[in-house]
Amino acid sequence: MSLVRRGRWITLVALVLLAGVYVRALAFTPIERLQGPAQKIFYLHVPAAIWTEAAMILVGLAGIFFLFLGDPRLDRFAEASAEVGTVFATIVLTTGPIWGKPIWGTWWTWDARLTSTLFLFFLYLGYLLVRGAVRDPGLRARYAAVLGICGMCLVPFIHLSVYLFRTLHPQPIILKPSGPSLPDSMLVTWLFSLLAFTLLYVGFVTQRYAVSLARDARETAAAEHG
């Protein structure tokens, strides 16, 4: 099976699972006492946020290995991961305000957590802009790797400034040292959603990787003929 087709199948499975998450979250998971139905967005928002950050870390790791090994596959993966990360950051930044309006009474606040996600989004945009601004493939891969590594190192600092800054954002409820503090039915829905988003990430990255592969093949062919 070709890479594009494999990516499409994974994405399809992920989308079916995501539909399942919707059904389970809306019909089979209890409504949160204080936030009401608005809390349902948590099942989309948090997995998307986790993959937004994970994608950036993977971009950085791919960058490190690329600088040492020089394998173009790593560069293609980093490119794919960064684009998918941008999409996920967009999901986080859209679902957040939709939840914020009924709960906080405002679409946007200059809260540390919101600001840091926004900056992560800008980081992705800058990374993709640098990729677009360099013509030479070798140089592009190297520059992107350097920027990706710096971006990865920036993520913990953004987090650190989040904890120092006073924040309105709910504190982590699952990924915290004392363990998850929510009912099992909610946790199961959430884990189900995390699985769907993980597959979605893999599916998107695989398809995007195939596009880069085709572009690289064309560039090589053009270099040989031109």
Add this chain to the structure above:
Amino acid sequence: MAELLRQAWAVARKDLVLELRTRTALVSAVVFTALVLTLFNFGRDPTAVPTLDLAPTVLWVTFTFAAMLTLNRAFQLELENQALEGLLVSPLSRTSLYWGKLIANLAFVAVVEAVGLPLFVLFFNVSVSRVLLPLVGVIALATLGFVAVGTLFSALVIRTRFAELLLLVILLPFLLPPLIGAVQVTARLLAGRPLSESVGYLKLLAAYDIVFVSLASFLFRFTVDE
């Protein structure tokens, strides 16, 4: 190590001598700083917003913008007459080239800040005499961090299209942690709070400096080689 520093100093001295002979960039940056501070004064309603609330923001936005404008200079000037190639074929390690550029940039930004701070005190009527030493310390700590990242990125963008604009776009997300830290500490200092209240932010600034100075020293070699 001594050899590294000697080479770095040679590069820095070259840049500083070059700048002192022409003075265009330095004078422009100082005038720019004075203009921004003046404009800020008219961009607020003095009856509605107390000066002290706005002062740290004004100071840091001015400093970071002035610094970003001067960062472009470092490698742009090496593009003329292929001076960069000359530097790269000379028996100079990549790390000392980076450190040389970093030292020159720091000296450059320090001059801008040394002129900016008294102007800021004069225009905004804030008393800094009691907290001058810690304030200078915070300025140095924050400046080192973002100039270190900025020097690396200015080397990265010179061979791209729209280098000046691209540098701003990729550098701004990296300014977030030092900017938050510097603004918070400055605000506490100007409000007469003891330095012990700012320990968290000072640690953040110090950690940022250590991580990004080492990272940039290591990654620099991948940005300049053809």
